[in-house]
Amino acid sequence: MRRALSSPSTSLFEQANVQPEELDAAIEDLVWAKASAILRFDHPLLRQVRAATGVNLVQVARRSRNLLIEIEQRSEIGPSWQYREHTPRRCTFSCRGQLPATIETALQGELLEQLVIPAAALQGITIANVAKSGDGWLNIDVAPSWHRF
Structure with a gap:
């Protein structure tokens, strides 16, 4: 069965020499064991990706034939940014910060690199929308490209 994988996922897995298959x-093994279709932080394949890339990959899930990743980069005082793929059409990048409304609007359609310098795996992602949350975080809807494997 064909599955889909985002460009950030593809980049991370290639750097770590981990095949999407x-x-x-591994997820299929979990499903057959009646567990959720999510590889968690302590799974050996995720540890391999973290060791090879330095990117804190916290989970890989499978939903509707798509492999979806979550990354949380931390600083000494807590999370500094998060990248989450909820579905292929709903991916978010969150970070602390403040932006004037005019800049939020101007960033739509620009590359994420225009706003922040994230991990190399997140290069080439387009900003779809920027919104402020009440807790001082920016929630950025992003649009990575998707590939079949």
Whole structure:
């Protein structure tokens, strides 16, 4: 069965020499064992990706034939940014910060690199929308490209 994988996922897995088919097979094992279709932080394949890339990959989930990743980068005082793929059409990048409304509007359609310098795996992602949350975080809807494997 064909699955889809985002450009950030593809980049991370290539850097770590982890094949998407390996991740999909590991998730399939969980499904057959009646567990949720999510590889968690302590899974050996995720540890391999973290060791090879330095990117804090916290989970890989499978929903509707798509492998979806979550990354949380931390600083000494807490999370500094998060990248989450909820569905292929709903991916978010969150970070602390403040922006004037005019800049929020101007960033739509620009590359995420125009706002922040995230991990190399997140290069080439387009900003779809920027919104402020009440807790001092920016919630940025992003649009990575998706590939079939």
